Amino acid sequence: MDQEHSKSSIVEIKNFSFFYGESQTLYDINLSIQEKCVTALIGPSGCGKSTLIRSINRMNDLVEEARHQGEILFQGDNIYHPNMEVISLRKRIGMVFQKYNPFPKSIYENVIFGLRVAGIRDSKILEETVEKSLKGAALWDEVKDRLHESAFSLSGGQMQRLCIARAIANEPEVILMDEPCSALDPIATAKVEDLLHELSKKYTIVIVTHNMQQAGRVSNYTAFLFMGKLIEFGSTSDLFTTPREKKTEEYITGRFG
Amino acid sequence: MNIPERFKPSRSVLMIDQWMTRFIRFGGMSLIIAVFGICFFILSQVIPLFGGAEITLLHQFKLDSHFKPLTLILDEWGELPLFVNENGEVRSISQKDGRTTLLINLVSDLKGNLTALRYEPEQNNLLVGTDALEIAVYRIDYERFQDGDQMQGNPSFHKIQSYSIEKLLRENLFKSLKGKTFITDLAYVESGSRKIIASTIKSEEGYHSYLIKLKEASSLLGGGEVTFDGLDELKGKAGENIQKVYVNNLADAVVGLDATGTFFYYWLDSDGIKLKQSFVPFDEEKPIFADFLLGGNSFYIIGGEGSNLIYSLNLDKNGEERLFQKTKQFNHLVPTSSYAFAKSLRNKAFLVAAEKEISLRYATTENIRWEGESLVPIQHVALSRKYEHLAYLDSANQFSLYKLNDPHPEGGWRTFFGKIWYEGASNPEYAWQSTGGTDDFEPKLSLIPLIFGTLKGTLYAMLFSFPIAFIAALYTSEFLHPRLKKIVKPTMEVMASLPSVILGFIGAFWLAPLLSDRVPSLILILIFLPLVAVFLGIIWAQLPNQLRRILPKGMEFFISIPVLLLAIFLAWKLGPLFELIVFTVIDPTTGQVIADFGTWWSQITGLPFEQRNSLIVGIAMGFAVIPIIFTISEDSLAQVPLSLRSASLACGASRWQTAIRVVVPTAAAGVFSATMVGLGRAVGETMIVLMATGNTPIMEWNIFSGMRTLSANLAVELPEAPFHGTLYRVLFLGGLILFLMTFIVNTIAELLRQYIRERYKTL
Ligand SMILES: Nc1ncnc2c1ncn2[C@@H]1O[C@H](COP(=O)(O)OP(=O)(O)OP(=O)(O)O)[C@@H](O)[C@H]1O
Numbered sequence A: 001m002d003q004e005h006s007k008s009s010i011v012e013i014k015n016f017s018f019f020y021g022e023s024q025t026l027y028d029i030n031l032s033i034q035e036k037c038v039t040a041l042i043g044p045s046g047c048g049k050s051t052l053i054r055s056i057n058r059m060n061d062l063v064e065e066a067r068h069q070g071e072i073l074f075q076g077d078n079i080y081h082p083n084m085e086v087i088s089l090r091k092r093i094g095m096v097f098q099k100y101n102p103f104p105k106s107i108y109e110n111v112i113f114g115l116r117v118a119g120i121r122d123s124k125i126l127e128e129t130v131e132k133s134l135k136g137a138a139l140w141d142e143v144k145d146r147l148h149e150s151a152f153s154l155s156g157g158q159m160q161r162l163c164i165a166r167a168i169a170n171e172p173e174v175i176l177m178d179e180p181c182s183a184l185d186p187i188a189t190a191k192v193e194d195l196l197h198e199l200s201k202k203y204t205i206v207i208v209t210h211n212m213q214q215a216g217r218v219s220n221y222t223a224f225l226f227m228g229k230l231i232e233f234g235s236t237s238d239l240f241t242t243p244r245e246k247k248t249e250e251y252i253t254g255r256f257g
Numbered sequence B: 001m002n003i004p005e006r007f008k009p010s011r012s013v014l015m016i017d018q019w020m021t022r023f024i025r026f027g028g029m030s031l032i033i034a035v036f037g038i039c040f041f042i043l044s045q046v047i048p049l050f051g052g053a054e055i056t057l058l059h060q061f062k063l064d065s066h067f068k069p070l071t072l073i074l075d076e077w078g079e080l081p082l083f084v085n086e087n088g089e090v091r092s093i094s095q096k097d098g099r100t101t102l103l104i105n106l107v108s109d110l111k112g113n114l115t116a117l118r119y120e121p122e123q124n125n126l127l128v129g130t131d132a133l134e135i136a137v138y139r140i141d142y143e144r145f146q147d148g149d150q151m152q153g154n155p156s157f158h159k160i161q162s163y164s165i166e167k168l169l170r171e172n173l174f175k176s177l178k179g180k181t182f183i184t185d186l187a188y189v190e191s192g193s194r195k196i197i198a199s200t201i202k203s204e205e206g207y208h209s210y211l212i213k214l215k216e217a218s219s220l221l222g223g224g225e226v227t228f229d230g231l232d233e234l235k236g237k238a239g240e241n242i243q244k245v246y247v248n249n250l251a252d253a254v255v256g257l258d259a260t261g262t263f264f265y266y267w268l269d270s271d272g273i274k275l276k277q278s279f280v281p282f283d284e285e286k287p288i289f290a291d292f293l294l295g296g297n298s299f300y301i302i303g304g305e306g307s308n309l310i311y312s313l314n315l316d317k318n319g320e321e322r323l324f325q326k327t328k329q330f331n332h333l334v335p336t337s338s339y340a341f342a343k344s345l346r347n348k349a350f351l352v353a354a355e356k357e358i359s360l361r362y363a364t365t366e367n368i369r370w371e372g373e374s375l376v377p378i379q380h381v382a383l384s385r386k387y388e389h390l391a392y393l394d395s396a397n398q399f400s401l402y403k404l405n406d407p408h409p410e411g412g413w414r415t416f417f418g419k420i421w422y423e424g425a426s427n428p429e430y431a432w433q434s435t436g437g438t439d440d441f442e443p444k445l446s447l448i449p450l451i452f453g454t455l456k457g458t459l460y461a462m463l464f465s466f467p468i469a470f471i472a473a474l475y476t477s478e479f480l481h482p483r484l485k486k487i488v489k490p491t492m493e494v495m496a497s498l499p500s501v502i503l504g505f506i507g508a509f510w511l512a513p514l515l516s517d518r519v520p521s522l523i524l525i526l527i528f529l530p531l532v533a534v535f536l537g538i539i540w541a542q543l544p545n546q547l548r549r550i551l552p553k554g555m556e557f558f559i560s561i562p563v564l565l566l567a568i569f570l571a572w573k574l575g576p577l578f579e580l581i582v583f584t585v586i587d588p589t590t591g592q593v594i595a596d597f598g599t600w601w602s603q604i605t606g607l608p609f610e611q612r613n614s615l616i617v618g619i620a621m622g623f624a625v626i627p628i629i630f631t632i633s634e635d636s637l638a639q640v641p642l643s644l645r646s647a648s649l650a651c652g653a654s655r656w657q658t659a660i661r662v663v664v665p666t667a668a669a670g671v672f673s674a675t676m677v678g679l680g681r682a683v684g685e686t687m688i689v690l691m692a693t694g695n696t697p698i699m700e701w702n703i704f705s706g707m708r709t710l711s712a713n714l715a716v717e718l719p720e721a722p723f724h725g726t727l728y729r730v731l732f733l734g735g736l737i738l739f740l741m742t743f744i745v746n747t748i749a750e751l752l753r754q755y756i757r758e759r760y761k762t763l
């Protein structure tokens, strides 16, 4: 099965362990993420989901005294190799955070932030990108008349979609989403979930979620983490219907977590 | 509603809560009251500066109608008014009943009848001249004695000069004057050993004016014997006869007036008398009255139509000669054929009456201090020597004596904020010079140079400190290793608590001499530092990652600091060479080519180069301001939520881009208020400017000259300012302006800060 997947796997996590100072958070994770699929990471709080997803675009570099072992390959290159350009890596692996975090700028400026820092000035490109990204994030119709208003004038759900638009404006290959719906109400959540379907046609998506139904609805593959260890990984339908591990079954049926 | 007991707050909680609410409200109110109280106090000290003069009537007596007074004289204490009658009698007016007492007859031992009388208050002389061409000069002295519970002054009259002009003319071979002759005008001035009598005689042919020079033999005991030293007739440019003569109290300037209304200015020195200038003050009017004001620099002229103005002896446009220039113009007087005039001997005020109207005016500011009207035309006016009383005599022989209360005659908006043409200056100007050497000194009290100095000092301090503090704060919050951050911040806070007197001391006694001949080095440092820093950054970016990894993140400065220090050292050492190449000038004294930045600067820009200059203030004050801006900015930069930084980095921004595009705008409000707090400190800073500049109140942005700030001015002048005097109140006014400046800066800062915060607020 591994052999079969590796053809189209875009991120390969190999024997990856992670430490915050002295305390180990991730233990020897092996996981391969398939291109243009939605991969869900589930597991009880504190099991290391965020740590793992943040390792994929090296956001953990911000944390002092963090260490890792093993490697993560992105299209075959180890992202922790000294010669890896972190900036271009992050352009290729975008991220949407748990709590929507638009910049204190206009909606327009928020979307094109990635292009601006990349030095793109051509206003035609910028405008096209704004429209395309906002459409991609299913936000265009709601904000097209107020692009130059502050991003803070949007509702929470709109802001989260704005953050998604910001992430896809860079046209990344992978989008990492850490509980993107946890701060949203059911209707906004539904909108984002619909969006995920659309996005998965173009992008590879890794999503962390606490919501089993959501994982079931949106993902093709699911990884179950427990206490920093990858307990089970497989196609979502398999994992939810016939879990191989007892822990997995207990967790998805809600007996703990 | 019945609340179960367990949900009820306890009584003590409620009581403490209530009590604290009241206490806090009380505290807040008292604070507001205290601030208002201080403002009120300062205002109450300042307001009198803008008030006019007040007078209160002391006495009013009717003199005998057969008296025809020629002049009115007030003594120093306003106790014993005198007048001189047309027959030469000096009479005092009793303040009890208005009865007059004959004191002396000035012409009793002269030949002829009194035809000319002049009172010269500066030296307290009474001059008389007769139709027998005899003159005499009397000095009035006062002897104080106790009369009951009151002090009384008893005047005595000493004849100090007396000459027969007729005899002098004859002895000096002047051709004799035809027909009936009499003396019409007189002047007498003593200045050191020089004494001058000016006298005008009318004959059938018209007027003749003569200048009699006297010489006093110097002796150890003071005044020696006075001898005659020459006689000159004064003539206009084309030989015009002079009708009236005025001599200033320094006895160096003589002004004559001819029949056409032209004034001639003669300059007197040991060589003799030179006609220097002629001027016509009015196009159409005839000059009716003229006199020198206190100090002998300003010449006050009234025309027949009521125009009145001042010509002052000022340096001309080329700055070579002192000539009369029209400097002041006053409100019109009622046109009349004779004006009554008296000048103050305390300041530049004078009292002038035209017909029924009387006004007290101030020459420097052109202000009217007080105005009044009597029922009948006024004939004579007088001011007491101390500027505490004024008196006038009207045509109905009614004498009125007033107490004059005008503590701040030189005050007013124009004095403090406007341009004024001071005596001796070649232009109207903003100037501050509160005290001078002499009694007749005109205090220059414009606050504009001080406000300018405050802004200048603040500007240079901010130019120096803001970039350093801001970049340091940005580096510390965004790039520095957290462990070092813990050391840097407290260190900066210690720096903030450094007493400014130490910074001032270092600035004045170490930095100023060090930099005075090393400006080229400083310029080189300013060029080298950014260049080297950028260069270093480029090289660092080129290095392979393996090499860069050797240094942990945030420790990069371990290599940059030695390189930058080396750059500074090199720049410092190369400075003199740089000076030798670039800043060469021809020494004006020796004619040789020399390399000296100071001389170069003065020659190129025409501005002075001083050792204690704005650069030193900028650096020294900058050091006082840097820690403030640094700590507050660093705090607000560090408070930018991590989520924004993460979002930016996740979009592919570099750390530098994140810092500039996300962190700085988001923290802009904080950085801005940090700058404003720093600005407030710089505006009010006293010790550093006091010590590190020459405290000259000049108005130029030249970085190589000093300044005087409002606060330093307060520190410099307060010890010398007499309690409740004008200077004392002006210093309070300066304080008030300082307060207003900081208030305005803070208000604008707060409004802008709120605007920025609203714009860049984070969730
Ligand atoms: N910056 C950090 N420094 C030290 N320890 C950390 C840090 N971030 C997370 N941890 C620890 O690592 C472990 C895993 O945290 P992580 O955030 O990855 O969990 P999670 O699975 O995302 O949990 P949740 O579902 O609650 O978000 C936790 O025990 C947490 O305390």
Ligand SMILES: [Mg+2]
Pocket: A049, A050, A051, A178
């Ligand atoms: Mg998490």
